[in-house]
Amino acid sequence: MTDAPPPASPPPRPEARPATRSPLSDGEWHRMHPLTPLFRGGIFLLVVGGIVIANLRERLIEWFLPMIAPGVSGDAFPDDPVDFVFEHNLLLIALLVVLGVVVLLVGAFYLSWRFHTFRITGDDVEVRAGVLFRSHRRAPIDRVQGVNLTRPMIARLFGTAKLEVVGAGLDSNVKLEYLSTANAEAVRADILRLASGMQLAHAADASPAGTRLGAAASAVSAGIAGLIDGAEDPADEPDSVVDIPVGRLIGSQLLSGGTIGLILAIAAIVVGSIVGTPWLLVGMIPAVIGFAAVWVRGITRSLRYSIAPTSSGVRITFGLFTTVTEILPPGRIHAVEVSQNLMWRPAGWWTVTVNRLSGRGVAASGADQFATVLPVGTRADVERVLRLLLPALPEDEWPLVFGHGILGPADDDPFTNTPRRARLLRPFTWRRNGLHLTDRALFLRRGVVWRRLAIFPLARLQSVDISQGPVDRALRVASVRAHTIPGRVSGTLGVLDRDAALGAFEGVASRAIAAAASDRSHRWAGHVSPAATETTGSPEVAEPGEPETAVTAQADPRGQSESRPSD
Structure with missing residues (x-):
């Protein structure tokens, strides 16, 4: 095992932007970009x-x-x-x-x-559309989980983009398609500031009629300029803390499980065509074409990748042809997983995925394209990303991530592992199969061929349960499951000592309540006074861990489901 690299230093805290309200966020109804019908009906x-x-x-x-x-x-x-x-x-x-x-x-x-309009108030983001069949969608500001900005290839040529306001329920997203790129960036900043609990200052033009006229003229002017210039002019892009070389992206795809599976399938078909019928080779062509399309899409999707801190959360951008930008506000990440497959181990590559509310249906949650926040990265890259996603994790707990979590078990392993008496249920992974609980997070470690470490912030945890089957009861072991929102990060860990599982159950229940009661990331700038914001032009947000004065703790409502195994 090589020496561990020095811990990555946390990225500098970005300066907060002035909280001036844009003309499109004045609470009045506004229309989309004039070219919106063309983009929506172009196909x-x-x-x-x-x-x-x-x-x-x-x-x-x-x-x-x-x-x-x-x-x-x-x-x-x-x-x-x-x-x-x-x-x-x-x-x-x-x-x-x-x-x-x-x-x-x-x-x-x-x-x-004409009938496709939107408005942004201090409480909601609303969109009305339709001529014969009208629709009216509303996303409450205090339930906004993020705002995604997507620039499809054709829309980018005209300098336009579409916004997707991610809500807290299923199929609750509100889409603003399309706006000029500058207006989309300004509207997104306003929505995120309002979601943080901050009050916005008044727009420069206080006249509603003048504001509507100016916004309409600005939209038409932006549309004409986009037709002439054909340039994409996004707002300021913060410097990324991770840089992924193209060679690493290609190598990660070549060393993926799908590539190995395709090679084995091709070999089987070739052998079958030699000893059987040559027509089997014809059936290989669609599979190769389909896999090549997925392979190329996986590479192009990760090109232009960047991840950086902003005053509104973690900003993630990716995509070569269709550029997607997502901002994950503080407190919206419910689980983080660092994983590494066997083929990536010699190169020292890992990937990072998260569970967060996407506003889509349950069926789409498992295949959420935004769930991967780091496609492939080195250990230093993973540490930088995790420090952005888990800023509240104390410094003394970071060795739990790599030293004991991903690369463990090491000496003085703090994880509760599968007992020796039940190693037949986990013959290869019983030493790595482990759980560890701190005051801030729950760590679940599993896998030998595919190493995985899942981290669940206790402030976001919904509930925890314990279950036993007949074999588990005979061996006095149990399974622990941490309940969070649906996603690609699994919270289930089996074959733990029954008494240790009961202790973890009690510990998670009490510490999760304490963490939720002290959590203030739901409205991360709610304690900033409007007067101070309008006077200084930038919010003064307390750093994580600083004492909070005159602030009412806000915790998400959650239910605790309790179940114990029978003796």
């Missing part, structure tokens, strides 16, 4: 255009590319709709029909833009 237009071209391809070749089919006349196309129009003198009617379709499309796009 439909492409499909219609493709159908038209497919039906008129011969006539289009005759008109525009006669050198490809010389000597071909309209007589060769008796079923061509263009010939039918000319032969029956229906040209005027055809032009009127085309003009009518164009007018209907333009009118539909205008109505769609």
Whole structure:
């Protein structure tokens, strides 16, 4: 085992931004970017255009590319709709029909833009859409879990982006699509400041009519400028604390479990085609094409990756063609897992995933693309990321992450492991299978081939339970499960000593209540007075661990479910 690198120093604390309200967050209804209907209905237009071209391809070749089919006349196309129009003198009617379709499309796009509005108040983010069938979605500010900013490739060419306000319930997200990139950044900053408990100052123009007129003029101007310049001009991007080389991304994909599985599948198909029928090779082609698409998407998705601290939380950006930026505010991370597969071990690479509310359905939670906050990184990269995600973890507990957690067990192992009498239930992992509880977090360690360490902040823990099967009762062991929001990080750890599991149960229950009672990350700037914000232009937020004066502790409501194994 190599010497452990020196602990990564925590990144510098970013300066807070002035809390000036943007013109689009004045509590009035505003419309989206003028090009929104085009981006939202562009796929439909492409499909219609493709159908038209497919039906008129011969006539289009005759008109525009006669050198490809010389000597071909309209007589060769008796079923061509263009010939039918000319032969029956229906040209005027055809032009009127085309003009009518164009007018209907333009009118539909205008109505769609006209009735698609949003507003941001001190309590909610609301979006209204629809002409015949109206919809009205609302996201309470105090339940906002984050704000994602996505810039698809085509929208980036016009300098636009879409916002997704992540709510606390299932399918509760509110989407603002599309806004100019500058407006999207400003609106996102306003929403996050309001979610922090801070009051915003008034906009520069206090007149509602003037504000609406200025916002509309700004939107139109941004749309025209985007059409002319075609440039993406995002707001200030903080420096990333992690840099992932392209070679590491490619290597991580080559050494992934999916690649090994594909190689084994190809070898089996080749052997089967040699000893059996050669038609098995044909069935290999779709699998290779599908895997290549997933492989390339995995690389391009992780390009332009950055992670950095901001005054509103941890900012994560990734994507080559479609750029996605997510901000995880303080207190929104419910579980963190550091994992390493066997193929990555010689290179010393790890990946970091989290559980946090995504506002999507339960089925989409396990495949959440935002769950991976570090695709592949070294030990130093992992420590920097974890210090951003778990700022409240005391310095003396950091050895639990690598020294005893990922690389353990080491000497003086503090984890409660599987007892020797039950090692047959975990023949390879019984020494690593362990649990450790501190005042701040619950650590679950498992796996030998795929090393995993899950960290659950007690302030976010929902409940804990213990279960036993008949074999467990005979061996006096039990399974412990930490309940959190659905996600890719599992909170289940089995085959622990029964008495140790009962002690962990009692300890988690009492410490989680204490941690939730003292937690103030839900409204992380709620103790900043509006007067101080408007006077100084920046909030004064206490550092983690500083004494809190004249602050009412706010804890998320949670229920404790208790269950004990039978003796």
